[in-house]
Amino acid sequence: MTDFLIGRQQILDDKLNTFAYEILFRGKDFDLSIQESAASATNQVITDTILEIGLNELVGPHLAFINFTAQNILEKTPLHLPKDRIVVEVLENVKVDKQIVKNLRELSAQGYTIALDDFELTPEWLPLLEFVDIIKLDIIAFSLEDTQQLIEKLKPYKLKLLAEKVETYQEFKLLRDWGCELFQGFFFSKPNIVEGKRLGVSQITTLQLLATINKQDVTFLDVSKVIAQDINLSYKLLRYINSASFALPNKIDSLQHAATYLGLKEIRRWANILALSSMSSKPDAVLQTILVRAKMCELLAFEVKQDPEIYFLIGLLSGLDSILDMPLEKSLQQLPLSDQVCEAILQKTGSAGEALQYALDYERWDVNRPTFGGIKPKRIADIYLESIQWWSRQVFPYIQ
Numbered sequence: 001m002t003d004f005l006i007g008r009q010q011i012l013d014d015k016l017n018t019f020a021y022e023i024l025f026r027g028k029d030f031d032l033s034i035q036e037s038a039a040s041a042t043n044q045v046i047t048d049t050i051l052e053i054g055l056n057e058l059v060g061p062h063l064a065f066i067n068f069t070a071q072n073i074l075e076k077t078p079l080h081l082p083k084d085r086i087v088v089e090v091l092e093n094v095k096v097d098k099q100i101v102k103n104l105r106e107l108s109a110q111g112y113t114i115a116l117d118d119f120e121l122t123p124e125w126l127p128l129l130e131f132v133d134i135i136k137l138d139i140i141a142f143s144l145e146d147t148q149q150l151i152e153k154l155k156p157y158k159l160k161l162l163a164e165k166v167e168t169y170q171e172f173k174l175l176r177d178w179g180c181e182l183f184q185g186f187f188f189s190k191p192n193i194v195e196g197k198r199l200g201v202s203q204i205t206t207l208q209l210l211a212t213i214n215k216q217d218v219t220f221l222d223v224s225k226v227i228a229q230d231i232n233l234s235y236k237l238l239r240y241i242n243s244a245s246f247a248l249p250n251k252i253d254s255l256q257h258a259a260t261y262l263g264l265k266e267i268r269r270w271a272n273i274l275a276l277s278s279m280s281s282k283p284d285a286v287l288q289t290i291l292v293r294a295k296m297c298e299l300l301a302f303e304v305k306q307d308p309e310i311y312f313l314i315g316l317l318s319g320l321d322s323i324l325d326m327p328l329e330k331s332l333q334q335l336p337l338s339d340q341v342c343e344a345i346l347q348k349t350g351s352a353g354e355a356l357q358y359a360l361d362y363e364r365w366d367v368n369r370p371t372f373g374g375i376k377p378k379r380i381a382d383i384y385l386e387s388i389q390w391w392s393r394q395v396f397p398y399i400q
Helices: 035-051 055-059 070-074 098-109 123-130 144-154 169-178 201-213 220-227 231-241 255-262 264-278 284-303 308-317 320-324 328-332 339-346 350-364 377-398
Strands: 005-013 018-026 063-068 086-090 113-116 134-138 160-166 182-185
Touching: 005 284, 005 350, 018 055, 018 182, 055 063, 055 377, 070 098, 086 098, 098 113, 098 123, 113 123, 134 144, 144 160, 144 169, 160 169, 169 182, 201 220, 264 308, 284 308, 284 320, 284 350, 284 377, 308 339, 308 350, 320 328, 328 339, 339 350
Parallel strands: 018 063, 063 086, 086 113, 113 134, 134 160, 160 182
Antiparallel strands: 005 018, 005 182
16 A cells, blocks of 8 residues: 555634544655646545545544545545545646536535635636635735635625635634634634733633642642642542443542553543643634644654654643644643753754654644654554544543
């Protein structure tokens, strides 16, 4: 089997809930600038990823945007996939002719959702506006003023507008006000900076918990005392600890009692996760991105024989700015972290910092390097998928 890297990027609705994922491909044996090779890359995404791994494993209950080339459309490749699970994303370099329009219209009539990537309002694309469902607007390619004018011109058509490459919360709010319903980019993982923001009681407790559990000499009693100060944290932690997956021989009668069954390493990890989830009122998509990143850092550490616990913590705390809505450096100053950990997060130094940078690039699908630490691309893809599956199977049920 050809080695490949598989990526996915969230597409969010106007309430910042996950609407879909775009499935992204990067393989060493395909030159995506060549039409036949790009078509083969799409086919490999379908066969090796979508069908073999399974849509449920990769995107859960959400839709999957898949890039299709002109050749894929002419060959009617989307017909091999379930119309209720995918979005046929027509790449911007597709040369629109009568046959392309005919095939896409046929797919639409059969119930497939059609999206146009990096859309520009030119004459050859006008016939498609009669039946396509989603238009993707690259807001970096044009000024915001030009984007607003294009949005106004598209309003008479019955379609959804998806703003991509949105990098700030301010851009998100502006584009939402103009009429965009879907969003793709890095804005959900970037902080909405509010200098001098006062922390509420719940956030103070959870920051105290983060500080306690990351001390080298922390004990079960120390952890349980902090958690006991907040009923919500206590409930969420006990709900996790008392889950069937641990098959505890006796009923839990105290937080300290439960913690001893888990062991310090496991309780530290889950207290980290629960603390971040509890102090955040952000949509699940934000926390999911951070936790998948942390798990990917941990699995990369295993591959290069480094300390997975440290790598996991670095990946986890790299998203603290998104949780607290304050600059990352300021967020980290409130925790008793070593210089090595802080520098790995802020400066991406050392092996752990490089792993974090690679995980960040991977989730944004900005993969200039094919691998990290000499790990084979196929294993990198597996690591990313394992991280997603870990979130959906083990983390998500216990932070609700």
